[in-house]
Amino acid sequence: MADSRRGSGTPPRVLALGATSAIAEATLRLLAERGASFFLVGRNPAKVAAVRDDLLTRGAAEARTGIVDLDQAGEHPALLAEAVAALGGIDVALVAHGVLGDQAAAEKDYAVAEAVLRTNFLSAVSLVTWLANYFEEERRGTIAVISSVAGDRGRKSNYVYGASKGGLNIFLDGVRNRVDRAGVQVLTIKPGFVATPMTAHLPRNALFAPPARVARDIVRAIRTRKDVVYTPAFWGAILLVLRCIPRRIFKKMNL
Ligand SMILES: NC(=O)c1ccc[n+]([C@@H]2O[C@H](COP(=O)([O-])OP(=O)(O)OC[C@H]3O[C@@H](n4cnc5c(N)ncnc54)[C@H](OP(=O)(O)O)[C@@H]3O)[C@@H](O)[C@H]2O)c1
Numbered sequence: 001m002a003d004s005r006r007g008s009g010t011p012p013r014v015l016a017l018g019a020t021s022a023i024a025e026a027t028l029r030l031l032a033e034r035g036a037s038f039f040l041v042g043r044n045p046a047k048v049a050a051v052r053d054d055l056l057t058r059g060a061a062e063a064r065t066g067i068v069d070l071d072q073a074g075e076h077p078a079l080l081a082e083a084v085a086a087l088g089g090i091d092v093a094l095v096a097h098g099v100l101g102d103q104a105a106a107e108k109d110y111a112v113a114e115a116v117l118r119t120n121f122l123s124a125v126s127l128v129t130w131l132a133n134y135f136e137e138e139r140r141g142t143i144a145v146i147s148s149v150a151g152d153r154g155r156k157s158n159y160v161y162g163a164s165k166g167g168l169n170i171f172l173d174g175v176r177n178r179v180d181r182a183g184v185q186v187l188t189i190k191p192g193f194v195a196t197p198m199t200a201h202l203p204r205n206a207l208f209a210p211p212a213r214v215a216r217d218i219v220r221a222i223r224t225r226k227d228v229v230y231t232p233a234f235w236g237a238i239l240l241v242l243r244c245i246p247r248r249i250f251k252k253m254n255l
Helices: 020-033 043-059 072-088 104-107 110-138 157-182 211-223 234-244
Strands: 013-017 037-042 062-067 092-095 141-148 186-190 230-231
Touching: 013 020, 013 043, 013 072, 013 211, 013 234, 020 037, 020 043, 020 072, 020 092, 037 043, 037 072, 043 062, 043 092, 043 141, 092 110, 104 110, 104 157, 110 157, 141 211, 157 186, 186 211, 186 234, 230 234
Parallel strands: 013 037, 013 092, 037 062, 092 141, 141 186, 186 230
Antiparallel strands: none
16 A cells, blocks of 8 residues: 555555445445554444444544535536545545346336446546546545456347446546556556345356455556456456457357
8 A cells, every 4th residue: 555655655645436335335344453544434424333333333534425416517626625624635446336227127218227327437537536636736646446358259148337437447448548658557457256234135156256356456456556457367268268259259149
């Protein structure tokens, strides 16, 4: 984590957007054990307070909170400025909130698709735009965003969610190429299946990873200043194969 902040070895000041996500919570726990300070953002006050209390018992130096529905992009600038002021600066921003949505409903009703795109794509674009300018001026820092392997190729079973994450991946690629020269890390996190509330309705199989495993990969990827991390790592190989399947065959597959 040392590279993300001014002095090497100093515990980072972490802004977590969607702090109540199971993947975010597991990641924040690892950072709390290293004495990090937090500004935790979520839309459910009771859940955010529970995450804050848990992190404080695990060694967090400080944990402030902000209660915001992150779909409300108009509230982002004031929220982010408040986080910077509360922590005296940010070293790592983790953007974790997201929704899976209902693919079948989205195929029939644009309003359903729009809601998925607003939460997963537009709100992240708004947050990352502000954060990229903040860190670019600071000439340091890390923006880590949880995307998904689903953004690597459009599949018939979840292309609305996939499009929200695919668009996010392209956006993050571009921001990275802009702010890298200012010393800012932009990390695109691509988990496969993770056993969290988001996937609670899906039958579990051997491909599902626990959030703690994904969290370890995220913390390592931040520390080693990676651009993109597939987590668990075997998803990189799976997606390499999936991306190579010719379109004329892929469109006949039940994926
Ligand atoms: N689980 C997987 O298999 C998987 C795979 C690939 C990528 N991901 C991505 O990983 C990220 C975290 O998901 P998760 O698996 O940890 O699921 P999760 O535990 O269900 O977390 C989703 C979080 O997003 C928050 N959220 C949704 N809309 C929001 C909004 N408008 N404003 C504020 N917060 C909002 C939810 O808040 P509430 O608690 O208030 O509802 C919840 O904390 C998501 O971006 C997801 O797309 C997950």
